[in-house]
Amino acid sequence: MVALPSTAVRLPRTALEFAGVSKRYRDVEALRSVSFGVGSGEVVGLLGPNGAGKSTAMKIALGIVRPDAGTVRVLGGPIGPESMDLKRQVGYVPENPSLYEFLTASEYLDFIADMYDLPTAGRAERVGSFLTALELAGHENAMISGYSQGMKQKVALIAALLHRPRLLVLDEPLNGLDPRSARIVKELLSSLAHREGVGILFSTHVLEIAQAICDRIVIVHQGSVLATGTVDALRSRAGLPGSGLEEVFLSLTGTAGIGDIVAALSH
């Protein structure tokens, strides 16, 4: 078991709350009256096909995109461009890490630490612990542009955790990670949620991961919440007791006819 820096803090009951949130981009209705919540100490998986609205929902949760309707409460308060106190308590990993690739990992993480106004004392040690835990030690003084996808993902993860957030919004955080690093991150997220009470909103296409670490699943399809609940509850709803999450997901999102598609492609 790898030793990771502590992120212990006091927490409210609800980390994130969406109530009737809608968002439209020109002709596309990205979200349609979406309601769900993430409790403190809970890992909620946000699942859905490509274009379902997951990334939009995450950006709204961060306060960087404004909903057209509905309310969003983060750690009990409304979030917006001027909500500095709330932003200091939220960590985000976007789907494709948008790092400043002309910086080294050390420079980038130091920049993030400055932006979160973290104390300088102990900063190097904290960053060093994360780098060692995620097997980036020795690469921290090379420009990020030379990193592999997995290495960039790790840097993005560290940047999201450095300031001890109370809510984590993670969009495909395990993309590009090798199995060992993916395992480390999964255990870390589980520990953060269940031992330290951090609320985690987690989006992934890999349903096995969602099944393994999520306490609840929210399935989004064409901008609406299709179903929400524990994996067992979703199985019951889909009428597929004992099935894997993949079968449940495909059944609920109506993605039938895959056999015909495969047959067509095979010829």
Added chain:
Amino acid sequence: MSRVLISSQMRSGRAGTDPRGLFGRPVAIALADAAAFSLFFLFSYFGSELLDNLQPGSVAGLLPGFLPFVPLLGVAAVLVGGLMFEFAQSARFATSDAVNWLPVTSQEYVVASSTALAALYSFSIALLAGVALGIGLVAGALPVALLAVGLGVAGLFEGALLIEVLRALTQSMGTVGKRRGSATLVVRAVGFLLVVLVFELLFNPVVLFTLAKALSDSGPVGLAIPFLWGSDAVTAVLRSDAPLAAAAILGQAALLAGTAYLAARARARYWVPTGGEVEFEAHEFGTTHPFLAAVGLDRSESAIVAKDLRGLVRRRELLPVLLLPFVIGIVLLAEQEGNPGPAGAFVKLWLIAWVSGLSGLILAASSFGQERRGLVHLYMLPVRPRSVLRAKAAGALLVSLPIGLVLATAGILLSRPPLLSIPGVLVTLTVGISEGTLIGLLFATRFSDFQERPRPQFVRPIPMLAATGIQLLLGGVTVGVGLALAFGGPTFLLDPVFLLGAVGVVGLVLAVLTYLTVRGGKRLLREYPA
């Protein structure tokens, strides 16, 4: 492959280019060239006929001054444009280009790429061809006009092949092995500056006209300079010197072949398809920036400025943004070399102050667009919009003020203005740079281009042109009045009422620009762009 590369270049710099539309296809270039040729041919032919009727023999007298210029411009057009735009290609796109892993040899790539580049800049030769053939027809010198045009086309390819050589060399500067980052960056920046400066000075229109005139006045003086062999050939034909003409034409052909060989070799030897790890010295965490704090920036603002300054030096696509004012300033000073006395000093310093203001404009205008996908940080991190604007303005000023100071020092040393005028010159320079920075930031908050593409442009082109025009007007007047005051005349400028009014107007302009910029910035940073 040339067609694909041309399409790529046509579409990579313009937002929302429809590949099915005319302006996204290579045929648009052919149509533009044909239109330019036809228009200028007709204008030149009928204009020359009219001139020749009014003053018989006058058109023939134009030939020695104009035709040798055509081959030279062919090289210049590609070199100058290519140096500005080809070297600004995003390193990420350059190294992930599909051509890096497709079964394409270096020779094939060089032929295709140089053809594409020559085609993209062929408009200048099409235009000149129209003029040359019009004049040539009227003067009864069609064969020599055709020769000049043919050598102009050869010059296009010559320039394009040189660009290929330079691209391969500069690509290798930042990617070979695991070299120390600081050394790599210095080598790349200095190398880029020298290369651009040499070619900008060499192929400057003023210099070119001077050379062409020298060639026509005293024969082919450019035999020692390979790039002038095409012009020498045309001059020799006009003087009926067949052996020299043949030698120059053969020399031009050999030069073209030699450059093509060099380009293929450079591509094969120096092109690195994947970037290596560029390492720096161990980073010291929690470093404070006392200077930035001293000018009133808080910790997060200082962090943004420091981050942006690192990007300016490390990112290849930002090198032109950083170095262009140096290049323009030096070229302008070189052009003004034969302009002595107080009037000459005024003009030189006006140009320097204007270029410095332009530096602030360019830096500020690109300050948001250069964030690219990193833009999300400005939204998700706990930093207020006002702080972001302060950091962007400070970053632009921190670079453009020293640039202005260096250029002003060179201008003062060269022009030797009255000593008492120097403080006024420096104050004027500072005001001009601040004005340019504010204008740039104003446009950045409204017209930034965040799209990821091979040739990033940071600000939409037409608004950027407008910004430059506004800076020329506002900055030009501010700087002009400021320098006139510094130089102590004319007398009406020294009137206290006028002085008060001038300061008031400048202050009002700066205040309005600040207000509009802050409003634009708040609107931009309110919601992450879709």
